[in-house]
Amino acid sequence: MKSKLFLVLLLTVGLxxxxxxxxxxxxxxxxxxxxxxxxxxxxxxxxxxxxxRMDNIFEGLVEYEAGxxxxxxxxxxxxxxSADGTEIVFNLRKGVKFHDGTDFNAxxxxxxxxxxxxxxxxxxxxxxxxxxxxxFGDVDKMEKIDDYTVKLVLKRPNASIMTSLxxxxxxxxxxxxxxxxxxxxxxxxxxxxxxxxVEWVKDDHITLEANENYWRERAxxxxxxxxxxxxxxxxxxxxxxxxxxxIEYPNPADFxxxxxxxxxxxxxxxxxxxxxxxxxxxxxxxxxxxxxxxDLDSEPLVKTPGYFEPLTKKKVRxxxxxxxxxxxxxxxxxxxxxxxxxNGMPPFMLGYNDEIEDYPYDPxxxxxxLTEAGYPDGFEVTLYVMPVSRPYMFxxxxxxxxxxxxxxxxGITVKFYQVDWGTYLQETEAGNHQMCLLGWTGDNGDPDxxxxxxxxxxxxxxxxxxxxxxxxxxTVQELLSAALATYDEEKRATYYKKAQEMxxxxxxxxxxxxxxxxxxxxxxxKGYVLNPTSRKFFYPVWIx
Amino acid sequence: MxxxxxxxxxxxxxxxxxxxxxxxxxxxxxxxxxxxxFANFIAPNSPTPSPPELFKALKPGFWSEDGIxxxxxxxxxxxxxVLSRILYGARVSLTAxxxxxxxxxxxxxxxxxxxxxxxxxxxxxxxxxxDIMFAFPALLLAIVIVTVLGQGLDKAMIAIGxxxxxxxxxxIRSSVLYIKEMEYIEVQKAIGSSDARIIFRHVLPNSxxxxxxxxxxxxxxxxxDCAALGFLGLGAQPPIPEWGAMLSKSYSYIVSGAWWAATxxxxxxxxxxxxxxxxxxxxxxxLDPRLKT
Numbered sequence: 001m002k003s004k005l006f007l008v009l010l011l012t013v014g015l016x017x018x019x020x021x022x023x024x025x026x027x028x029x030x031x032x033x034x035x036x037x038x039x040x041x042x043x044x045x046x047x048x049x050x051x052x053r054m055d056n057i058f059e060g061l062v063e064y065e066a067g068x069x070x071x072x073x074x075x076x077x078x079x080x081x082s083a084d085g086t087e088i089v090f091n092l093r094k095g096v097k098f099h100d101g102t103d104f105n106a107x108x109x110x111x112x113x114x115x116x117x118x119x120x121x122x123x124x125x126x127x128x129x130x131x132x133x134x135x136f137g138d139v140d141k142m143e144k145i146d147d148y149t150v151k152l153v154l155k156r157p158n159a160s161i162m163t164s165l166x167x168x169x170x171x172x173x174x175x176x177x178x179x180x181x182x183x184x185x186x187x188x189x190x191x192x193x194x195x196x197x198v199e200w201v202k203d204d205h206i207t208l209e210a211n212e213n214y215w216r217e218r219a220x221x222x223x224x225x226x227x228x229x230x231x232x233x234x235x236x237x238x239x240x241x242x243x244x245x246x247i248e249y250p251n252p253a254d255f256x257x258x259x260x261x262x263x264x265x266x267x268x269x270x271x272x273x274x275x276x277x278x279x280x281x282x283x284x285x286x287x288x289x290x291x292x293x294x295d296l297d298s299e300p301l302v303k304t305p306g307y308f309e310p311l312t313k314k315k316v317r318x319x320x321x322x323x324x325x326x327x328x329x330x331x332x333x334x335x336x337x338x339x340x341x342x343n344g345m346p347p348f349m350l351g352y353n354d355e356i357e358d359y360p361y362d363p364x365x366x367x368x369x370l371t372e373a374g375y376p377d378g379f380e381v382t383l384y385v386m387p388v389s390r391p392y393m394f395x396x397x398x399x400x401x402x403x404x405x406x407x408x409x410x411g412i413t414v415k416f417y418q419v420d421w422g423t424y425l426q427e428t429e430a431g432n433h434q435m436c437l438l439g440w441t442g443d444n445g446d447p448d449x450x451x452x453x454x455x456x457x458x459x460x461x462x463x464x465x466x467x468x469x470x471x472x473x474x475t476v477q478e479l480l481s482a483a484l485a486t487y488d489e490e491k492r493a494t495y496y497k498k499a500q501e502m503x504x505x506x507x508x509x510x511x512x513x514x515x516x517x518x519x520x521x522x523x524x525x526k527g528y529v530l531n532p533t534s535r536k537f538f539y540p541v542w543i544x
Numbered sequence: 545m546x547x548x549x550x551x552x553x554x555x556x557x558x559x560x561x562x563x564x565x566x567x568x569x570x571x572x573x574x575x576x577x578x579x580x581x582f583a584n585f586i587a588p589n590s591p592t593p594s595p596p597e598l599f600k601a602l603k604p605g606f607w608s609e610d611g612i613x614x615x616x617x618x619x620x621x622x623x624x625x626v627l628s629r630i631l632y633g634a635r636v637s638l639t640a641x642x643x644x645x646x647x648x649x650x651x652x653x654x655x656x657x658x659x660x661x662x663x664x665x666x667x668x669x670x671x672x673x674x675d676i677m678f679a680f681p682a683l684l685l686a687i688v689i690v691t692v693l694g695q696g697l698d699k700a701m702i703a704i705g706x707x708x709x710x711x712x713x714x715x716i717r718s719s720v721l722y723i724k725e726m727e728y729i730e731v732q733k734a735i736g737s738s739d740a741r742i743i744f745r746h747v748l749p750n751s752x753x754x755x756x757x758x759x760x761x762x763x764x765x766x767x768x769d770c771a772a773l774g775f776l777g778l779g780a781q782p783p784i785p786e787w788g789a790m791l792s793k794s795y796s797y798i799v800s801g802a803w804w805a806a807t808x809x810x811x812x813x814x815x816x817x818x819x820x821x822x823x824x825x826x827x828x829x830x831l832d833p834r835l836k837t
Binding site for chain 2: 231232233236237251253254256257325328329331332333363395397398400401402404405406408409415416418
């Protein structure tokens with residue numbers, strides 16, 4: 001009996017080894033991700049983990065040049081815009097097939113767009129389409145002209161529409177696949193991209209394999225596996241022993257150890273992001289007609305659930321800005337993997353206002369401002385602290401604790417509030433918080449993607465807010481809307497600069513840092529290019 | 545009467561002296577209590593400096609030349625003195641332990657005595673509830689209670705107190721069941737003493753010995769569970785220096801080489817649990833009449 005058992009064991013071990021050796025002949029990359037994807041439908045995801053999978057399965061009409069946010073043709077070979085910019089005609093690439101064999105054509109493009117904006121579309125019910133609301137509100141419709149020509153019609157001119165079209169949100173999905181799986185289509189992604197979906201084991205891994213019929217040259221990797229390893233130390237150790245070949249979000253404290261290991265390469269680049277603490281200034285609106293815009297006559301301002309008297313006062317918010325030593329936080333908690341922020345968007349973007357002078361770290365002045373505002377003895381306030389590390393904030397609890405001690409020095413007592421990530425987003429979008437830690441990673445390199453989404457009054461809709469300070473300044477919103485409709489870059493920039501001045505003066509946010517994006521590979525992984533949007537494309541990658 | 549009680553306690557001390565491990569446990573516990581009481585005199589730094597001194601983050605301690613002199617055990621991720629936080633943490637952990645066990649004792653003794661003394665359906669109902677509570681793993685039940693009550697050290701103490709109540713109730717009930725059959729209780733009943741008088745004057749004083757033993761042992765697990773809740777982020781909220789929370793905030797630095805921020809709080813938890821366990825075992829040896837030689 002015992003010897004039989006031994007035999008079975010031997011056979012199993014043998015089998016495993018033969019599998020491993022067979023596998024090593026193939027070019028396989030296992031990537032250590034910090035979390036699992038939420039859904040696998042490019043139109044219906046907003047988080048970096050899901051996007052990272054989508055970007056290797058799907059493609060859009062246009063795409064970014066590697067390592068930049070410049071647009072180049074992808075599934076569309078060329079395009080032409082009307083004089084006023086409200087109509088764009090796209091010529092589509094011929095001979096492209098989806099992974100399930102369906103032909104790529106105008107019907108697929110119209111399907112991928114219309115299901116998101118048309119509430120009567122039969123497939124509209126299968127998703128929330130959150131990003132459509134953020135970024136594509138100006139789109140009126142997508143029309144088929146002939147099998148390989150489509151026309152995009154806008155409600156009004158939009159200067160950022162072409163860069164937005166390279167976003168995952170408007171990647172093209174196979175209509176036959178959607179028809180086959182209906183509400184489960186998000187578990188069976190099918191696009192035209194360099195990799196095909198193989199399997200998804202929830203909270204463990206997602207496997208992709210090279211698309212043999214790709215319209216460009218076949219991917220150099222045979223297989224691409226996204227393995228979920230939430231703990232940063234565990235991720236690094238898996239990389240060190242070669243269990244994975246690349247990892248995201250390494251712990252800044254481990255950078256020296258990584259640099260000392262000649263088997264590993266650390267790739268870093270200034271990230272297109274902002275990490276901040278938002279202070280709820282008190283009022284939002286209820287978006288009755290769900291148009292993503294505050295209609296001034298019919299949608300009045302109402303108190304948010306997290307309304308808190310002291311934070312409605314500008315002097316208090318400015319005092320909080322002055323009570324926190326941001327430089328020290330950047331140096332010692334971000335450990336040099338970030339630069340101090342003074343505005344709500346990254347410095348290399350169009351319209352960044354470098355003339356704004358940041359609030360200095362001055363606790364004495366802060367105390368004085370608090371006294372002037374009527375709070376000489378301070379007050380007690382609740383801070384929502386994110387439970388997860390994000391590209392713009394590696395260790396939110398630690399930053400929260402640092403802020404807590406800084407504010408204690410000027411008499412403000414900070415209480416923590418921590419919930420799971422999904423609830424956190426829901427509660428902050430509904431304005432339940434008094435103060436919260438959050439941030440944003442840019443999607444398309446356009447300033448509108450920061451300014452309008454994060455700081456406009458339209459983004460103060462209770463329940464779907466992106467403006468977490470609930471800063472409802474109509475003048476700022478007018479500037480941002482004017483900027484979006486302006487094609488002249490210089491003129492556009494002046495609008496954004498003016499808006500930033502007002503945002504700075506009213507101090508709804510404490511802008512903490514713009515983090516660098518960091519990724520670590522084993523040295524034999526070649527061809528990876530960092531993108532300013534932090535998106536991860538594995539098409540050009542191979543293992544030596 | 546006075547003399548016999550004195551000789552009894554003298555006898556206790558004599559027996560304790562012969563029990564080496566109990567003396568060792570007692571020494572640790574006494575040191576711990578002294579640390580807790582005098583933390584603000586012994587600690588070299590504030591456990592929660594405000595504003596924070598972030599530039600001292602993860603500086604090593606006395607063993608390294610890069611260390612800061614006034615922080616012998618190094619600094620944590622926010623530049624706070626690990627030693628000072630451990631000393632203040634003793635205050636937090638011991639308070640949490642005592643309060644939790646106190647809650648368990650009050651509730652456990654009340655329900656256990658009622659169940660044991662009155663018997664019948666009262667006993668059946670109380671003990672079945674106790675059985676139900678026993679069916680859940682202690683920490684899991686504590687997590688559920690904290691989730692309902694909300695986060696925080698005070699809530700964690702209440703949760704652990706509630707979780708330990710069934711054990712206490714069972715122990716006291718079995719003593720009461722034994723004692724209420726004694727002749728002197730029957731005498732009291734015969735002379736018409738009230739139930740309250742019998743319970744408070746005769747039953748409880750005679751069944752308290754096991755409660756002390758188990759209370760001490762429970763203190764150790766209560767401190768451990770409190771640290772566990774802190775580790776999970778459900779117990780003490782920042783910036784309170786709590787050992788479990790200190791451990792969970794710092795363990796990721798071990799890989800980066802800054803082992804001290806997590807190791808020393810861990811040692812503190814270990815020592816206090818060992819101390820209380822040794823003392824508890826020693827007390828059982830001494831107080832349990834069945835183990836008397």
